[in-house]
Amino acid sequence: MNFLEAKILADGVVKPGNVLKVDSFLNHQIDIRLMKKIGEEIKRRFSDVEFNKVLTIESSGIAIASAVAYVNEIPVVFAKKGQTVNSTDDKYVAKAYSFTHKKYNEIFVSKPYVKPTDKILIVDDFLADGEASAALIDLVKQAHAELVGVGIAIEKGMQPGGAKLRAAGVRLESLAIVESMDAESGFIQFREQES
């Protein structure tokens, strides 16, 4: 069992409706020492490839993308949802369905921040149905940048996102893959991974 799996068992809470609540350390309150270790572990798992930029999506991806960027000393770009008056640039736009908010979100990045010469590592806190990752990959493709891979803290292995990405030939590294969980007993089983 790795450090993130151990943390999930210790402080994660399984809720009805297939919800794994980790907001005491990952996506509301952030355990910054844990986040550093996540950044280092994602760096380690992608140590055989080069990348010069980390791409994520607001909001909860920002902290983990920053952690990966810190240990690699490279910039983060976070895709934004919706539009603001401050975003007058040309943009790449993609659509992602949010099961949490039950609607389609348009996400975008300003064109100057994802270039054809960029080698991009996509990073996010969760992978479930894979909608956010697919939309981020779409942005990378539109920019004709190179996708190096996708680094995830927690993959919900019983949802199709991970399988879809792997079938599409995307290099996916998930630090913890939840194989099954049960709200009544609180039981969480992880997929075995080579360490």
Place this chain on the structure above:
Amino acid sequence: MNFLEAKILADGVVKPGNVLKVDSFLNHQIDIRLMKKIGEEIKRRFSDVEFNKVLTIESSGIAIASAVAYVNEIPVVFAKKGQTVNSTDDKYVAKAYSFTHKKYNEIFVSKPYVKPTDKILIVDDFLADGEASAALIDLVKQAHAELVGVGIAIEKGMQPGGAKLRAAGVRLESLAIVESMDAESGFIQFREQES
């Protein structure tokens, strides 16, 4: 001139409508080396006081709050906007008007993450009208936690947020205070600060 003022002069863009665009390094693409320096400088400015938690608001506050938390090795809590199915906890709720999005946002934190024993440093990327900071301070008060101060990357000194906070006795440290700016010439003047 400090490092952040120099960076704003080099890479910030003044847009019509009183907009200072810094999304090439602060709130869309993130210059992670600059962010580390911002974290260290906010730590230095509050080095005479104790705090055990950094509070910010999603989304663009998360990277800078994480930077402050990294150098202090303490947790971040970010207040969320709106409601999600994953947030079934008891919450502290406050209202903040967003001039960017031209509507009131409800923001909240789950009660377990801001405790009466917490000494809170609020951190954000921008301070303009002060609506976000006021709402975060409201959350801290509701929790009966101690507010140590507010640390900001860029204060727009021609808007009333900073003056309101200082008049209310809040300790406010803004690394760069824009006194005036002009979209046509691109001119930016900073308020003089003791270094």
